[in-house]
Amino acid sequence: MYNNARGRFLGLLYVAPALLFVLLFTAYPFGQMIWVSFNSWSLITPPKFVGTANYTKAFADKQFWTSLQFTLKYTVLITPILMIGGYALALLVAANTPLRRFARAVIFIPVVIGLGASSLLWYWLFSTDYGLINKLLFDLGLLHKPVFWLGVNADISNWAIIVSVIWKVIGFGMLLFVAAIQGIPSEVTEAALVDGASPWQRMTRITLPLTLRTVLLVTLVSVIGSLLAFDQFYIMTAGQPQNLTATSVFYVYLNSFPYLKLGYGAALSLILAGIILLFTLLQLVLSRRSHA
Amino acid sequence: MSADLSIAMRAETRPRNLIATLWASRAKYLVGALLIVICVVMLLPLVASVLASLKSTTEAAAVPPTYYPHGLSVDSYVRLWDYQAGLQVYVGNSLATAAIAIALTLGLTVTAGYALARFPLPGKEALFVFLLLALIIPYQALLTPIFLMFAQLKLTNSVLGLAIIHTAIQLPFSLYVMRNSFEAVPKDLEEAAVVDGANSLQALVLIYLPSVVPAMVTVALFAFITSWNEFLGALVMMNRQDTFTLPLILSAARTQTSIGGTDWGMLQAGVTISVIPCIAVYLLLQKYYVAGLLSGAVK
Numbered sequence: 001m002y003n004n005a006r007g008r009f010l011g012l013l014y015v016a017p018a019l020l021f022v023l024l025f026t027a028y029p030f031g032q033m034i035w036v037s038f039n040s041w042s043l044i045t046p047p048k049f050v051g052t053a054n055y056t057k058a059f060a061d062k063q064f065w066t067s068l069q070f071t072l073k074y075t076v077l078i079t080p081i082l083m084i085g086g087y088a089l090a091l092l093v094a095a096n097t098p099l100r101r102f103a104r105a106v107i108f109i110p111v112v113i114g115l116g117a118s119s120l121l122w123y124w125l126f127s128t129d130y131g132l133i134n135k136l137l138f139d140l141g142l143l144h145k146p147v148f149w150l151g152v153n154a155d156i157s158n159w160a161i162i163v164s165v166i167w168k169v170i171g172f173g174m175l176l177f178v179a180a181i182q183g184i185p186s187e188v189t190e191a192a193l194v195d196g197a198s199p200w201q202r203m204t205r206i207t208l209p210l211t212l213r214t215v216l217l218v219t220l221v222s223v224i225g226s227l228l229a230f231d232q233f234y235i236m237t238a239g240q241p242q243n244l245t246a247t248s249v250f251y252v253y254l255n256s257f258p259y260l261k262l263g264y265g266a267a268l269s270l271i272l273a274g275i276i277l278l279f280t281l282l283q284l285v286l287s288r289r290s291h292a
Numbered sequence: 293m294s295a296d297l298s299i300a301m302r303a304e305t306r307p308r309n310l311i312a313t314l315w316a317s318r319a320k321y322l323v324g325a326l327l328i329v330i331c332v333v334m335l336l337p338l339v340a341s342v343l344a345s346l347k348s349t350t351e352a353a354a355v356p357p358t359y360y361p362h363g364l365s366v367d368s369y370v371r372l373w374d375y376q377a378g379l380q381v382y383v384g385n386s387l388a389t390a391a392i393a394i395a396l397t398l399g400l401t402v403t404a405g406y407a408l409a410r411f412p413l414p415g416k417e418a419l420f421v422f423l424l425l426a427l428i429i430p431y432q433a434l435l436t437p438i439f440l441m442f443a444q445l446k447l448t449n450s451v452l453g454l455a456i457i458h459t460a461i462q463l464p465f466s467l468y469v470m471r472n473s474f475e476a477v478p479k480d481l482e483e484a485a486v487v488d489g490a491n492s493l494q495a496l497v498l499i500y501l502p503s504v505v506p507a508m509v510t511v512a513l514f515a516f517i518t519s520w521n522e523f524l525g526a527l528v529m530m531n532r533q534d535t536f537t538l539p540l541i542l543s544a545a546r547t548q549t550s551i552g553g554t555d556w557g558m559l560q561a562g563v564t565i566s567v568i569p570c571i572a573v574y575l576l577l578q579k580y581y582v583a584g585l586l587s588g589a590v591k
Contacts, residue, residue, distance in 0.1 A: 002492070003412050010492050011411025018404035018423055018467065021396075025460045026426045029437035036437060092327060099327055105578065106331045109338070112574040112581070114521030116539035117566045120559055121341050123546060129355045130556050132340055138356070167337060172585075179586050228432050231523045235543050249432045249524070256436040257528055269433035280428050 037266035047263070054267035063243060064268065067251040070154070070244065075226035078162045082222055083215065085166065086173030091203065093174070094181040104178065108171035115168065119235035122164035126150050126236070151240035158245065161232050169225075173218045180214035181207060213286065220283040224276055248272050338567065345369065345561035352557030368557035372565070375545060375558065377534045383565070385451055385530075386537040390519040392455035397462050397515045398508060405470030405504075406496055410482075420471075424464040431461050435528045442529065449535040454526055458519040466511040469587055473507030474500060510584035513577050517570055538566050 002010060037054055041047040058064050089107060093100040110118060125131050126149035137143040149160040184207065192202050208215075230249040233239065239246035239254075246254065252272060256265030340359075344352060348365040351358060373379045404423065413419055438457060439448065447453030482499050490498065501508075526537045536544070542562040546554055574581055 002410070007412050008414060011407045011413040014403045014407035014411065014492075015413065015419065015423075018400040018463070019419070021400055021459070022423055022425055022463065025438065025456055026429065026434065026463075027422075029434045029441060030425075030429055032437040032440070033434065036440075089330070092323065092330075099324060103327045103331050105575075107334050109571060109574070110334065112517060112570045113567045114523070114539055114570065116521060116523040116543060117563050120542055120546060121337055121563045124344065124556055124560060125337060125340065127554075127556070130353070130357050130554075132357055132359065135356050135359070167334065171334075175582065175585060224430075228430055230432065234523075234527075235546065252433070252436075253524070253528070256439075262436055262440070265436050269436060273429055273433040276430050276433075277428055284427075 033266045033269060036263055037270050039263045041262040042260045043262060044260075050263065054264050055271075057264060058267055058271060063246070063251060066244065067246050067248045070158075071227055071229065071247045071249075074158055074162070074229060074247065075223055077158070078165060078226055079219060079222055081162070081166055082170055082173055083219055086170050086218070087177050087215065089170065089174040090177030090181055091207070094178050096182075104171075104175065108175055110168045111171045111175075113168075115165075115231040116235060118164060118168045119232045122160070122167075123150065123236050126160050126164075151237040151245075154241060154244035157237045157240075161236055161245075164236070165229075165232055169222075173222065176214055176218050177211065180211035184210050217283060217286055220279055220286070224279050224283070227272075227276060227279070341560045341563050341567075345557060345564045347557050349557060352555070352560075353553070357556075368555075368561040371555065371558045372561045376541065379565075381534060382536055382538045382541045385535060386520055386539075388451045389455045389458065389526075389537060390516050392452060393458040393462065393519040394512045394515045396455060396459040397466050397511060400459070400463065401466040401470040401511060402496075402501075402504070402508065404467055405474045406500060408467075408471045409474035409477075423467055426460055427464045431457065432524060434460075435525060439528055448529050449532045450529075451535070454529050454537070455519065457525040457529065458515070458522055461522070461525075462511075462515045462518050465514065465584075469507050469510055469584060470504065472587065473504045477503045506580065506583070509577060510580045513573060513580050514584055516573065520566070520569060538562070542566065 036047070038049060038051060039047040040050045040053070093103045093107070125133050128134060128146050128148050131149075133149070134143065134146045138146070147156070150157050188206060188210070189202065192206055197205065228249055229247045230253065233245055233247050233250055234253075237245045239250055243251075243254075248268075249272070252265055252268045255261045255268060259265075343360045344357075345368050346364050346366070347358070347361040347368070348363060349367045349371075351361060351363075351365075352368060407413060408416065408420055435457075442448045442453045445453075447456070477500055482495050485495050485499050486492075521539065522537075523539050523543070526540050527543075530536055530540060533541070533544070542559065545562065546559055
């Protein structure tokens, strides 16, 4: 079928729009970003070639390291909670009973809403005077004076945001883990039951090893998402106090747009893209292997 | 001897089975209760937001806050309706962006998926990898150069420009889903049609499209959710307030409102309105959503 020159021509014709789109809106900007990163440019003045100055500047920039460190801290704290929590939920709801199906659908609902919307929701819940969280903790007798959750202390803000994001995305891992657990051949589980394996043995010797690849892939997706965190910090703390909760993407945004240091912003973007690339390649290698 | 042994064994196993059965039934109820508690915890923030949006203006600004409204009122929605340029402008921008993004994503990936699955393209593997380029370059990093380009093309402050960014974000996932869907269609149907004199475009429209409708629903659904919710791209591209999308105007409203401090009631009315379409399409098209997630998220 179409296995001739005409077929090749037709195929190219059909793929051309997508090809053009990726060239124009992904490949070209990427090339331009590399070029811009070697220039000093503020939009008002013309670009000026500065070599690697933007990169050396980044390494000496305290805020760059603060942001990177904060982003890593956020990622390191939230990832294990999301993975262990998501897996525990998956074990709870993996069987196909009506209640479990319902629970799956409910736990997944926050995944489909916007991170912006959920951040605005939690911005209110964590509000010092107007929020329900202080009110609830107060009524339960756990608090005697209101806590300033957001924008006053970097660590407390980080934890408040982590709570909101766990609520928002834990269903994502859960759903993929459920699919992986349900994909385990029933003979394997039955054999283990016949051999008298305890639930704990079944989980550690069968379920976990047989779903390990999914766990690794979801971990990578989650790590990449956390390293690119922006919306929740922009909305809930605006980087406060003193830009201590400004994540890496936040710092790139600040430099590129409000400050209009385009060259510097591009250099920071490339450094960030390089870090992300490591994780993405790992993810691709892992998913490749599974198809083989 | 053997009979004695079996009786002895039965005597030993029976009480253990009884305990196990009792324990199992108790565990069943415990797990059920736990699941219900988890569901309540997951739903509470959304319910609290909806309830807060229905408080009267004074109650919404009360310190300490009330858990639920002591009288229902749509004041917050009325204020949101008239906020700045008016809610219909922002919802309109969001809907227009999403509609263009859906159309662009479908148009590009249906044709490209068809080409990749059915034609002998030169360097097909390399081509496919190139089309998935956006997978390895996070769009957050590309916004600076795209902004420069769009500034020259007069595509900043335009729903078309923003829709292009949302399409670029969705393209790899959508292409992957479409190509797989085209590959799953049996070839004989198409061959029969071509023998009958159909050209490749007719074969696409008449033979393939009906078979790839589920994939198209999945692609459109994810494009909608992404576009409707996307924040950073809109924040960078849309600088005039009348071009803001819903998430942008709500984010702006968290600090600057007409009644002095933050208008918490109006903010939660906005959250409720932006959340409803997402939950509605998810509940209606759950099957497609889950299918897309399983095929695309963990490739």
